[in-house]
Amino acid sequence: MKLKQQHRPITTEPPCVQANHVLDEKTNQLKYEYNGFTIISIQLPPGGKEYYRRISDGNIQSNPFIQQLYLALDEPHTVRVRFELSGDALNMRPRRAGEGEAILGQCGRPTLYGANGLYDVMQDLLIDWHGAEWRWACDRIHKTEAGNSFAEIDVEVGLTPWIINLRMQYYRKHLNYAYHKPWERRPDLKPVAGWCSWEAYRSDIREEHVMDAARFVSEHFKAYGLEYMQLDDGYQLPLVPPEASGSVADAWLTTNEKFPSGHAGLVSGIKAHGLKPGIWTNAVVTNPDFASSGTACVKGEDGNPIKGKWIQYVLDCTPETLAEHVAPYYKGLKDAGYTYFKTDAIRHLIYDGLHEAVKAGVMTGDEAEAKFRDFLECAREQIGEEAYLLSCWGVLSEAVGLADACRVATDANPSWPAIRMQLVETARWFHTHRILFMNDPDHVCVRAPQEWAQSAISLVSLTGGLLMISDKPEHYDDERIKMVQRNLPPLHTVTAETGPLDMNMPAFAWTHIKGYAVELHKADPKEQEATSGQAAEQAEAASHPFSTLWAIHMQTEDRSWCVAGRFATEALQAASVETAKLGLAPDREYVVFDFWEQQYLGRYTDSIPCRELEVGSCQLLAVRPVNGRPMLIASSRHVSMDLVSVQSEQWQQGQGQLTLKLEGVAGTSEHYWIYVPDNFAFSSESALGAEVRVTPEGETVRLEVHFEREESEVTLAFTDERAV
Template sequence: MKPLASRRFFFMLIIIVLAGFCSVNAQKKWPYPIPARIGDGTNKDLFVMTLGEVQTPIADGTFDPVKDEIRLKDGRVLSNYYRDSLGVKYYKPIDKTIFPLPPSGLCTWYYYYQDINENEVKWNTDWIAKNLIEYGAKYVQIDDGWQAERANGKHGSRDWTGVDTAFPGGMADLAKYIKSKGLTPGIWIAPHGQSNESVVNRNKGVFILKPDGTSASKTWEGDWLVDGSSAEGNAYMKDLFKMMVDWGYDYFKIDGQPIVPEEYARNKALLKNPGEADEVYRKTLNTIHEAIGPNRYLLGCWGLPVEGAGIMDGTRTGGDVVLGWDGFFTSLGPTMESYYQHNIVWYTDPDVMLLRQPLTLDQARVWATLQGLTGQALMSSDRLMDLSEDRVELMKRVYPAVDIRPLDLFPSQRNKRIWDLKVNHLGREYDVVGLFNFEEGKSESIRLDWKDLGLPEGVPIQVYDFWNHEYMGAWEAGMAIVLPPTSCRVLTLMPNTNDIQLISTSRHITQGWVDLLSINYISDGKQFEGTSHMIGNDPYELAFSYPRGEYYKVQRVKIKDQRKGIRIKIEDHQGWSTVRMESPVSGEVGWEVTFEPADHYKYITRDPGRASAARVGLDGADISWSPQYYLNSGYQVYLDGKLLGYTPETHFPLRNLDPLKTYDVEVKTVWDDGTVSIKPAPTAGAQAAPGLSFSVAAMLPGEFRLTEIGPMVEPRFNFSQTFTFAGKKYTDNIAGWLNTSSEYDLKGLFTHFTAVIGIDDATEGENAGKEVEFIVSGDGKELWRSGSFKKPDTPKNLDINVTGVNILSLKITGPQTRGFGRGGIRAGWAEAKVTR
């Protein structure tokens, strides 16, 4: 076979395999009704999504995407849910006929910025073709920097009529090169803008001009803005995109989009055919879509250009990430706030995934897990050939983005730490749960309650750690895990049965969806048979768990096609086994695994002794005890006689307690079969070791800083900044956007609220003379109001009676919607405290 023909055959094989993934996993033809939650349940930390046809008792009802209607279990019907309740004005269900999955690939921006060049694009393309294309990477998107230089010779103009000298071969040849590697070329553009005056002069009627002929709109988008109301403007846009289509580009990222409707509204009188800004903007999007055709992907960027719903295939939901842990939150925040739109309205894009240093490997794993569990658009933006093997491994386990969509059809205002992906695939129903610690300075203990996840009560749940390739046992009620700073765990959960179960596969974080093509279990023969898609030279692992208290080992593994030369490695452990297969070539592999009884070891565990409690906040406690000297599989914790769950650690978190109630806690050791320790009988004349009794209120200090309690809704920005009022410096402060309340749950435990209010000495210019007003409310009732307050006014000491108040609300009203830290009025509450 000739080299070119061989390469074409290879690429065709990849396309067939990826198409096979889609067809095997096809359940129903979208759009169809799906389960939905419309608000948090008892666990406010829980974030839920689905993959496959999932049914769960934690759903509030069913959403019909065609009718835009939710039918709740209590009989209520919420009509026009996305349009009216969620504010998606132009809602219609995503069209998945052309793009059944979100895009996966590379974006050049967050490594090269505007210093990208032709060779770097080719080298990254070569790397993807060699290392990642079989894992589902498809797109190579060239970002800002390809277009003509500015007049001063710098990169990044808004002139689309030329090409930067860093691309001497031209954009058409580069697109051709990318396609020759079996990948799809993409290109960035801010199409509504232009910075070349000669282009403007040659295109009469295209741009918005003032009566004197000067530009009416100078923004980040460009020094001139296309008049989307005019025929000339739309003809210009059509020609612009036809040019890039002719070059060979099939993916278009259009940037600066929120600016455009804002400018159309501001310059309405100057438009050739004045109309509503949203409609004028959508007219330009329709023009773009007509120019590129239905088979090319259109991504809107940045922020959330919600006006493009129904036209764009995907949308960025936030700002630009930056390298480092702080940059991760630019991806996390929009995921919390806008994920309800994903795979229902369009494919959401929380911006790129970064994995390179200075991110630690733990932090890189957190970022990869965000992408893998949500199924959002998955675009890397590192210099891929420089990534270490460990970081490349993370990429391989989350590529490609798959057909995940939210169960939670509502925005979240907090960074949730428990993410539950519910999967139904080939009759295997399981949960893939991500646990996250976003804190940099401290470890966090997170408790999972099986009931919160909708798992069956009274049944042991088998637990497998995906990233660490380790079975963790089967436990009732729940479990608690300690996470180091800026880290995560991914646990696969399956209810225990009387049968051996395939609990995990190693190819992808969804653990079977991408790779497992068929599976069958013959109970009497203790045998599994299945078919998997394997990638050449990528070890592929099947993890099997045994019914709790029963013990087996792998008797034999049979590969149905011995011609593949597949290497096999079996590892048997007490309670579980793995079969690792490695093939020199990619393709479908049929396998059979047969099991037989195995010996096991059992130890009678001993009681760990007395525990202690340490208060956490106003309604929590961390229970801890000394490590057990003797052997055990972990510990089980009971609250007032009720089992809460298992932990391998020597502490267990209790949250959402009644602070005034006295609780009794007992801790027992446990073996892997579920057998728990029994307290030894006391010797003659001796008393049994006492259990732990405590109340949170008894551990509370007499005074609390509000910053220690923390607001009920986490701020998206850090406002813990220093204040100086009338020359005096304060470091413990509360501030935020004007006209926005900050609420604190006091649980009725305090009698007085004290603080110093003022306007920071740094407030200058016209803002120094503007008025604000401080307002304190309790449980929705106003308790105190400052009246008009200006910078020259003397800072005021407050002492307000809050006896019996549950929700304390602090608000500063003023002339700005969002004024803090942007050269506006810096007003706030210093040394805010509550006392008992």
């Protein structure tokens, strides 16, 4: 019997059923088929005897469903295993980072050392394997002619069973994100960067402030990848709705006296600077007469409207109420020209509003959840699929499938507790990133002490989070302007690890005692004047506790490298980081470059020495495997070093030439560092569309590229001294 390969699923919703097995005697392949795909093909060795699990054997059954497979051989043998999944599949470590391990992310579809899992995004299927030595057969996930994803591994199989686990509907059922149905809708996963008015001006925002900021942002950041100008709280009428007999929409569609040009003036003014307009909305109702006299708000058994913290009065979210009071303002704001919508206080709508009604006995928990979904579905329907929807604030599983982004933390500001919150919550929720939605750690306040701001914006950019800055134009000095530019645009990073949410630490939210939650590890840097010796005492060597160590793996058609990030949510002493803990093979040699120090550090194999970091600071290291010829290792343009300005890197072996195709901002200069092996010597350079100056620096040469136009090409010639 031979399975016929299907190149599309048999069922639209991937079923929670077993994968069928078949042993193809002609090819000596053991295959497992699931929902139209031969998801696993194992090439068995000739002769000998194999032991494998048939579809319904074994007593490891569970709810949610897990199917466990295994393979054993009577004689040890290296076995090639091929996995074939849908067109969107990822290498995924099937657990979260442990003590001293980097949190793993990826740009492209690389295969990572030690990451023993594959995740089929469109089928919500996780495959992980255990119990035998293994290695990737290739450095990336490939595509078949039919558009499916495939990857291969070589496994050392013997009498001890090698185990494979299949977890169908993994995020939906195993992690309990019940509304995750990627086969029906995927969020908009594009990188997003913009300016938000809230922490810059709060409710004191005026029309002229928005226009001044739009002018400044357009001049300094637009060319680097910032797109949105988002107006936050402060434009709407003070009472929602303004009249007891009116519509909630009236408070949002009519601007107050601080915005005399109305939405039309705001939108046209923002667009005139080449930017996209975004708007803040809120689920709040504040007019007590409206809440008491009408039928739109939830009332208790005594007939009085229910009131909750932050949300005030609670819309009952019936179809009639949504059609009269919610749909009109989302449609009106969309028609006004806004393309980005930040919908606020929705956690208060459900937790402090609808759940109060549950406590009062006027609705069930299921009814409250359904009403909450109805509110967001109404918003989504009115703004359309082409608009961007941010669910704010708090990660709500009820928002999955409707929101494009979800804010993972409470309000940020320039203080260290707020910035630390952004760093820690980005780490805590990273398993959801670009799977369920894009993570938003809230806006970055660049006016904070520079080391803190640098840490926050670097992590958001590298992880590809929603990157919003929120400062007055006068707060952006030359150093901070350059800092923002080096982090634009944010990357298209996807999580490369998954597993249950870590609940072993306090969430960083407001408390009624100190403002923010208690300290996670160490005191506020302003209150802490630790010497180097004290810092060493406060952190164990190379421990890198949770949230401090990241490894974002970059891959293009012609390059693969890693950016290792160390973020001092607590003081980090000088330490060596094992390359294996970064998802890198420990038996290879790597060249390492420190981005913020703009310094080449040397060549290393199984570990990389790292400098001491004070609380709030960070270190970014480009780590690229040595390949025996001159190669790019870093640039000054972007913290990714460089997934942004380098369009291609080509080595012509016979001519000894390295050619870089670059995209830059015309009229600006950037530096690029090229590693040169001992047996090569730089001889000459040429450029199209740019002026280039080359400076030898030990094992590297540094290029200063002045962009005469946006696109340029730089060619460097080298002499191979072995051939002389």
